[in-house]
Amino acid sequence: AAGVIQSPRHLIKEKRETATLKCYPIPRHDTVYWYQQGPGQDPQFLISFYEKMQSDKGSIPDRFSAQQFSDYHSELNMSSLELGDSALYFCASSPPTSGIYNEQFFGPGTRLTVL
């Protein structure tokens, strides 16, 4: 079965550079979620999109922005990178809900290292 695809899988950047992470949801899933997991930490919710509109916002820094495109893929743009941005970034997607079943399906993550 198709899964959530994230690219790149690994990314190394210098401080103050920008980075763009991409997420391709499972086909026919309309909602995308972004999470950040720092070393030894639990994944923290950043932001989500439903039908190309931002649906919820968590602890996302102002330096980060994200969007969902017409094909439902999403991109997380990170500017003025800091050492503390080094983390594993997960994307998850969920199908249209019917009020009966909700589940988020997680991608393999992008490991961002800021030097």
Place this chain on the structure above:
Amino acid sequence: KQEVTQIPAALSVPEGENLVLNCSFTDSAIYNLQWFRQDPGKGLTSLLLIQSSQREQTSGRLNASLDKSSGRSTLYIAASQPGDSATYLCAVMTVEGYQKVTFGIGTKLQVIP
């Protein structure tokens, strides 16, 4: 605000032992609870998902239980193997128009051959 706690933070057991990992959450109005496995530096592997109306789910040597009213879940691993060594995360979902998933910090399990 939902908070998820996992106890113990780390656990080391000899191979073959049965073990229990604990998860507690502060807001019992959850939609579902999910257990994940994470190997070092890797992604999240979903193990079991329990809907709020269910009491338990089983998959092979794994059994997860849910007591929503008391805000607790346990993951039981039978006959542990060295390959079970990983971090196990508990995550709860609430739905208030949109889904919100809150993770625990995980229990790091080491199974010693």
